[in-house]
Amino acid sequence: MAIKLEKVVKTFYDKLEEGKIMGRKCPECGAVEFPPVYACNTCGSYETEWVEISGNAVMHSIVLPAALSTKPDYADLKPYAYGEVELEEGSRLNAVVRGINKKKRKELLDKLPVPVKAAIYQRDGYKTVVFDLVED
Numbered sequence: 001m002a003i004k005l006e007k008v009v010k011t012f013y014d015k016l017e018e019g020k021i022m023g024r025k026c027p028e029c030g031a032v033e034f035p036p037v038y039a040c041n042t043c044g045s046y047e048t049e050w051v052e053i054s055g056n057a058v059m060h061s062i063v064l065p066a067a068l069s070t071k072p073d074y075a076d077l078k079p080y081a082y083g084e085v086e087l088e089e090g091s092r093l094n095a096v097v098r099g100i101n102k103k104k105r106k107e108l109l110d111k112l113p114v115p116v117k118a119a120i121y122q123r124d125g126y127k128t129v130v131f132d133l134v135e136d
């Protein structure tokens with residue numbers, strides 16, 4: 001199982017290098033897992049397959065990083081917040097959403113859920129997935 005998990009992670013990062021954000025779709029029930037895992041969390045099937053996700057999503061909640069516990073790791077993404085993001089494909093995850101400071105959070109709280117879009121972000125030596133606000 002450990003080797004299988006490493007492979008799913010490697011494929012995910014390889015695809016990011018190609019500009020594609022991949023999830024795993026369950027042919028049994030149609031659920032999409034993102035971040036990708038082999039097993040379907042909805043029906044328990046182990047036969048999920050790769051699918052490129054649209055990146056379209058909505059954000060349900062906004063949590064600003066606490067001033068004293070900000071991971072220095074994410075300093076390059078400022079301003080940002082954490083949010084519960086729901087992909088159009090159905091998966092929910094906690095993600096980093098760029099462009100949100102204290103003032104912006106206040107504006108957005110009345111409008112939740114708000115549209116966001118996945119983006120591939122180059123970190124030091126690897127790419128990762130973050131989300132951006134979709135402004136009107």
Ligand SMILES: [Zn+2]
Pocket residue numbers: 026027028029030031040041042043044045
């Ligand atoms: Zn399923």
